[in-house]
Amino acid sequence: MIVCGDDGLAHRLAAELRGVYAEQVTLVVPPSGRRVRQPVVGRARAASAALLDRVSAAVNRSGASGEPASNEQVVEAAEVTEAVLTEVGADRAAALALVYDDDETNIRAALTARRLNPRLRLVLRLYNRRLGQHIEELLDQTAAVATGTGPGPALDASTTVLSDADTAAPALAATALAGTSKVVQTEGLVLRAVERQPPRPGEVADPGLCTLALLSATSNDPAGADGSEGSGEHGPHLLPDEAAVASATGRGTVVLEQVSYSGPSLPAGRGGVPPFASLFSRRLRWSLAGLVGCVLALAVALMIVTDEHPLYATYVTLLDLFGINDPAFHESTGEQVLQLLSGLVGLLLLPVLLAAVLEALGTFRSASALRKPPRGLGGHVVLLGLGKIGTRVLTRLRELHIPVVCVESDPDARGMATARRLRVPVVLGDVTQEGVLEAAKIHRAHALLALTSADTTNLEASLYARSVRPDLRVVLRLYDDDFATAVYRTLRAAHPLALTRSRSVSHLAAPAFAGAMMGRQILGAIPVERRVLLFAEVDVAGHPQLEGRTVAEAFRAGAWRVLALNTSPPRGRRGEGDTSGEERVPASGLVWDLPPTYVLGAADRVVLAATRRGLAELLGRRRRERAGT
Secondary structure, X not given: OEEEOOOHHHHHHHHHHHHOOOOOEEEEEOOHHHOOOOOOOOHHHHHHHXXXXXXXXXXXXXXXXXXXXXXXXXXXXXXXOHHHHHHOOOOOOOEEEEOOOOHHXXXXXXXXXXXXXXXXXXXXXXOOHHHHHHHHHHXXXXXXXXXXXOOOOOOOOOEEEEOHHHHHHHHHHHHOOOOOEEEEEEOOEEEEEEEEOOOOOOOOOOOOOEEEEEOOOOOOOOOXXXXXXXXXXXXXXXXXXXXXXXXXXXXXXXXXXXXXXXXXXXXXXXXXXXXXXXXXXXXXXXXXXXXXXXXXXHHHHHXXXXXXXXHHHHHHHHHHHOOOOOOOOOOOHXXXXXXXXXXXXXXXXXXXXXXXXHHHHHHHHOOOOOEOOOOOOOOOEEEEOOXXXXXXXXHHHHHOOOOEEEEEOOOOOOOHHHHHHHOOEEEXXXXXXXXXXXXXXXXXXXXXXXXXXXXXXXXXXXXXXXXXXXXXXXXXXXXXXXXXXXXXXXXXXXXXXXXXXXXXXXXXXXXXHHHHHOOOOEEEEEEEOOEEEEEEEEEOOOOOOOOOOXXXXXXXXXXXXXXXXXXXXXXXXXXXXXXXXXXXXXXXOEEOOOOOOOEOOOOOEEEEEEOHHHHHHHHHHHHHHHHHO
């Protein structure tokens, strides 16, 4: 296995392959002087940056920066050239991961690697989704032509394009929302889980479709480990069996609420055209509604006084309103009074119409400009940073119709165009400067998402937000996972009544990249405290732990659990003559309520939840069998 990268994801991925899959890994990184260091913004944070460096150095001495593990080789190279790939053995490697932060660098290296070894399994980190789909098809087609075989099971080489931003964004967005929903959505497949607090005495917990995890026994203890790898039996229990769930009293749970197919994601915008409701302010809309009500009231009064048809009474009222009707000299007193009132309403209508026209023109003119947070805004999410991760999280929050206010110091940041298109308010300024968070209405916000690329910026902004509002829900993106754990414990101890979460993007994304390198497409991952639960789609054929077994027999507590049967037609499904299963299933779709007695056949494709080591066991056995043949 070869991993090439220039940031924390490369090191995390190499550790995942070594520790979980027990693979020999060659890690290609830039020379020490050219490695990417997290930026530190502002002179006032020099001391914090130094402290971060010391903490990171202490952590790295335990393995990351010290002597490499026995099954890891580290090679320093400024660029991934053909000579470098030949030196690290790409021509005979099983898989290559290119996780540089630059899309062009990954694409260039992938094209070179595919030319050297058409059977090499490639995993690319690309931010551009559409480009990634084309690159995937191109490299797979190149491998098929070079080997003289068509794409399919006969060709073990494959190309998988992933984005750490797409992998981490749902978890980051869900953590900031009430109910702590956890959603995995890919190609129309929706898996939705939710955290539930322990039931009170006399209450019965709702098990949902199934229980995916038991939360840490120390989750309410400020000194608890909160599901770290060393928390032991007090940590979260992934994929427990019924006996473990029944015996776990006083522990929260993560239950599966929904497994379904859905349509495509909600559109991010409407082509730059603002919605009709946003053309006019709320005050102006109420003024227009009031005038319309006055006109209707005058029409009804005229109909009662003159006993005319409602349409005729409305017509006469409008003529009086616009001053084009004849004066009611010889009419009744009631008609004369109504005509005077109509003329008065007409005078009031003219400035309101003029204000509506001017406001609409101004809205169209400023459609591409940044919006400011409206007055009275509350219950929103304050998002710090519009880089790769922040942009994906912003899109995710708007798909869920969550009000957002963004804070960004760079007017040319990647996500500024997305914020304009989605008409999201943006505050330009350094978040650590006084008054910036106040401009984002932090004192009335529901949650703070600190997702800038600088750990110290995120930490400083979170600490300041806590001082403004101690009960604020806070989610931090931190570069180093061990540092994230330390920060989380400290913040929780200082504010035990507030919800705090610290997330490392590399920690959330690495399992999906590692699974792809092992030949398995990971649908997504959800964090369970400081651990990760993976969702994968697996062909039953070739897996003795699944093939020929019932759903109940295929379940292994703490390792994997079959959630649903995918009967969609991308691959060959069970034909009419196939009776390996005890029960019939639809011709296409997703069947999640499989009976425990359903027998998994070789032609089946299942969606399962698995721990990292459980999935490694499934993949490892199949790979060893292939190697033996």
